[in-house]
Amino acid sequence: MENSSPMFxxxxxxxxxxxxxxxxxxxxxxxxxxxxxxxxxxxxSSDAAQMRDAVRSTIRLSRYARSxxxxxxxxxxxxxxxxxxxxxxxxxxxxxxxxxxxITIADFENLAKEDRRxxxxxxxxxxxxxxxxxxxxxxEVTLEDEDGRSHTIKCNPITGKVTTDED
Numbered sequence: 001m002e003n004s005s006p007m008f009x010x011x012x013x014x015x016x017x018x019x020x021x022x023x024x025x026x027x028x029x030x031x032x033x034x035x036x037x038x039x040x041x042x043x044x045s046s047d048a049a050q051m052r053d054a055v056r057s058t059i060r061l062s063r064y065a066r067s068x069x070x071x072x073x074x075x076x077x078x079x080x081x082x083x084x085x086x087x088x089x090x091x092x093x094x095x096x097x098x099x100x101x102x103i104t105i106a107d108f109e110n111l112a113k114e115d116r117r118x119x120x121x122x123x124x125x126x127x128x129x130x131x132x133x134x135x136x137x138x139x140e141v142t143l144e145d146e147d148g149r150s151h152t153i154k155c156n157p158i159t160g161k162v163t164t165d166e167d
Contacts, residue, residue, distance in 0.1 A: 061085050078139075140155075
């Protein structure tokens with residue numbers, strides 16, 4: 001007896017039978033190869049994004065330090081330490097930004113100090129003071145990641161303008 005159900009019509013044409021197991025497996029293999037090539041490419045962009053974020057955080061915090069010193073008419077201190085940038089004012093800590101563990105402060109220079117370059121391992125020397133007049137000590141800090149990519153951020157002591165250069 002032939003199954004003549006209208007819900008499941010029987011057809012012998014090759015196009016109506018669906019995909020074979022080999023076709024499905026071939027598509028899965030192609031997708032896995034594409035995903036395997038995409039993951040290493042994305043990990044490099046993650047490191048670059050962390051560096052970009054650290055540079056932008058440094059710039060933003062420097063601009064914020066100048067603004068807060070002017071608004072509060074009090075000195076503000078921007079401190080650079082391992083994996084952290086802190087802004088302190090008379091009321092205490094105003095802002096704090098964490099930097100990725102993969103990024104280090106390769107070089108720091110306070111433009112107002114006599115010895116300028118901070119060669120000590122001591123974190124105490126990596127400070128910049130922003131004054132109520134809008135001026136600051138001025139600084140130049142170089143951030144470097146594990147792959148050797150670095151960015152130098154400079155702050156003009158008179159205008160407070162913050163610029164960055166790619167090394």
